[in-house]
Amino acid sequence: MPFSIQNEPEFEQAYNELLLTLEDSTLFQKRPELRRAVDVVAEPERVVSFRVPWEDDNHNLQVNRGYRVQFNSAIGPYKGGLRFHETVNLSILKFLGFEQTFKNALTGLNMGGGKGGSDFTPKGKSHAEIRRFCQSFMTELQRHIGADTDVPAGDINVTGLEIGYLFGQYKRLKNCFEGVLTGKGLSWGGSLIRPEATGYGVVYYVEKMVEAATSGKETLKGKTVLISGSGNVAQYAALKAIELGAHVLSLSDSQGAFIAKSATRGFTVAEIEKIITVKGNRGTLKSLDAELSEFTYHEGKRPWTLVEKVDVALPCATQNEVSPEEAEHLVKAGCKYVAEGSNMGSTLGAIAVYEKSRAENQGLWYGPAKAANCGGVAVSGLEMAQNSSRNNWTSEEVDQRLKNIMYTCFDTCYSTSVEYAKSKEALPSLVRGANIAGFVKVVDAMIDQGTFY
Structure with a gap:
């Protein structure tokens, strides 16, 4: 078990869930060289933590803690949401980034895994307070992200309002209009079907x-x-x-x-x-x-x-x-x-x-979530593609692409589970298939890139 999991219950749960299903299969018998990769994949490539000072409407100085966990970039730029909630801590964000790595692999798109956020909550705050917080948060985060480096999206309590404020501050600081965030407004680079x-x-x-x-x-x-x-x-x-x-x-x-x-x-x-x-x-x-x-x-x-x-x-x-x-x-x-x-x-x-x-x-x-709910990040990936080509697809085209991705994801989980099952099953384990398919895709890319010696 990686040393960084100590005192991080959510991350430990995600790690154990992956490891249990990998071991309850024939994966390590068929490919024994992959066993040593588990603990390497479980360590984020980079964790950024920073303070976020902001002023409330009564002119009182407030401070929150911000994070970005850049977990794995083997198959593409880091990709994953930002969560603004009082419960946010490093354990939760590491678990989410870990899961995101394999979820993104299951979409078939070139996206790595990441997650970020803050223990700030927009609930009960005015729009002016939310704007000041988002601008302070992005003032630091902009040093670590970019359209080809790390592309955050929304998550809990990060809606179109917050994405707009974050994007505006990024553009102001960088003097650059690029697809650095997904979940944007339709008139400035967003994709149809993203909310759905x-x-x-x-x-x-x-x-x-x-x-x-x-x-x-x-x-x-x-x-x-x-x-x-x-x-x-x-x-x-x-x-x-x-x-x-x-x-x-x-x-x-x-x-x-x-x-x-x-x-x-x-x-x-x-x-x-x-x-x-x-x-x-x-x-x-x-x-x-x-x-x-x-x-x-x-x-x-x-x-x-x-x-x-x-x-x-x-x-x-x-x-x-x-x-x-x-x-x-x-x-x-x-x-x-x-x-x-x-x-x-x-x-x-x-x-x-x-x-x-x-x-x-x-x-x-x-x-499991890494397969069943990958549609959100899949359409974020499609938004990135539209931004790169300076193009906009119709809702019907995006929806059909989403449906194809989800159907293919299911087929991948099903066939991979059958391939690595210890015995014949009437209903293959989709959690086994999802974990193995995502894990193997990411680790094979890391091997190709010289991560393991």
């Missing part, structure tokens, strides 16, 4: 799971779906699932969850649009309790144990949001497909429950 990409991509991945598991006999039409979260990823996953004929039975936030009273009457598009408006104004789901009469609000609860029967579960809120006990409930409720819209949405114990169900009775099938 992660949510849409998760559902496209589940489409392939259902098709493979049923030999093409079933689709998402008529399936019941639990979704956690109510931010960008959850919103667009819900809209795409509804478009494909599924019944979305839940959405949630940090204060509680809405559950449909009937399994045949999930959220409508109009109700999702109301939620988008409320969350866009940084409001809470609870404020809609009186308006959503077809749903029951459960204070302080997550959706996973609140229904007795469900087909699909999509964790789309934050890390470790499904416990082993909640995973057991999903299995008992007949859930057949779990795909993570959030990064590391399930604990190691929950993943063990999923994999036991899959292996023992051909039951629940688990799509």
